[in-house]
Amino acid sequence: MYRKVLLAYDGSIEGRRALREGARIAQLCGAQVFLLAVVEVSAGTGTLEGGLAIPISEQAEIYNNVLAEGVERLKAMGFSPTARLGMGEAGREIAAVAKEIGANLVVVGHRADGPLARWWFSSVGTYLVKHVRCSVLVAQTEIGDEEFSRLLTGSAVEA
Numbered sequence: 026m027y028r029k030v031l032l033a034y035d036g037s038i039e040g041r042r043a044l045r046e047g048a049r050i051a052q053l054c055g056a057q058v059f060l061l062a063v064v065e066v067s068a069g070t071g072t073l074e075g076g077l078a079i080p081i082s083e084q085a086e087i088y089n090n091v092l093a094e095g096v097e098r099l100k101a102m103g104f105s106p107t108a109r110l111g112m113g114e115a116g117r118e119i120a121a122v123a124k125e126i127g128a129n130l131v132v133v134g135h136r137a138d139g140p141l142a143r144w145w146f147s148s149v150g151t152y153l154v155k156h157v158r159c160s161v162l163v164a165q166t167e168i169g170d171e172e173f174s175r176l177l178t179g180s181a182v183e184a
Contacts (some may be wrong), residue, residue, distance in 0.1 A: 027054040027160070031128040032099075032106075033061050033119050033149070036091035039134030043164035044095060047132030048102050050162070058104045061127055062092040063111040063118045085110065118151030123157045132162045 030051040034040045044060075051058045064084045079087075092108050099106040107126075111118040123131050133150055149164040 027051065027129040029059065029126055029128045029130075030054075030056045031059045031061060031119070031123050031126065031131045032095070033063065033115070033131065033133045034091065034095040035062060035088075035134070036094060037134065039132075039164070040095075041098075043132045043162075044098060046162065047130070048099060048104065050130065050132070051104070052102065057123070058099055058106040058127070059123050059128065060092065060095050060099060060108040061111055061119060062088045062109075063113065063115045064088050064117055065157035066112050070130040073080045078090045081112075083108045085112075089153070097151050116149045116156070119149065120153055120156045123153075123159060128157075130162060131157055132164055135165045139159045 027050060030047055030115065032042055032044055032047040048058065050056070066081060088110055092110055096106055096108050109122065111122060119131060119133070122128075131153055133153065135150065150161065153161045
């Protein structure tokens with residue numbers, strides 16, 4: 026079903042959730058895994074979770090570390106992921122990479138925002154649904170690392 030899965034990863038709780046769900050789907054489908062972290066760029070500064078603006082060079086270093094952590098998590102699950110650090114608006118960058126690699130599935134995390142934040146900043150998931158030509162999963166299932174590890178070692182999938 027899915028042959029190439031693109032996981033958007035930012036190291037947050039929601040990002041880790043998306044990584045676990047996407048990796049599990051990729052495992053079940055025998056798919057290749059691509060990991061993407063995006064530094065949101067605005068006038069020479071990046072924005073971390075919580076709206077803190079820092080210079081792009083510092084942000085890139087932080088996200089390179091986040092990306093390395095994600096790669097290690099995926100390797101521990103038996104994958105040999107292709108990883109990339111992107112720069113720009115998250116939705117656009119994820120969509121461009123999905124098109125470039127021919128992704129069949131894009132997995133992103135869900136961060137609950139209030140109505141004003143959704144209106145002002147838009148939603149990456151909404152952007153992707155409108156702009157990519159593959160399936161999009163906005164991960165929301167609460168699966169902890171321990172439970173996920175048990176799922177990976179078990180041979181049967183419970184419905």
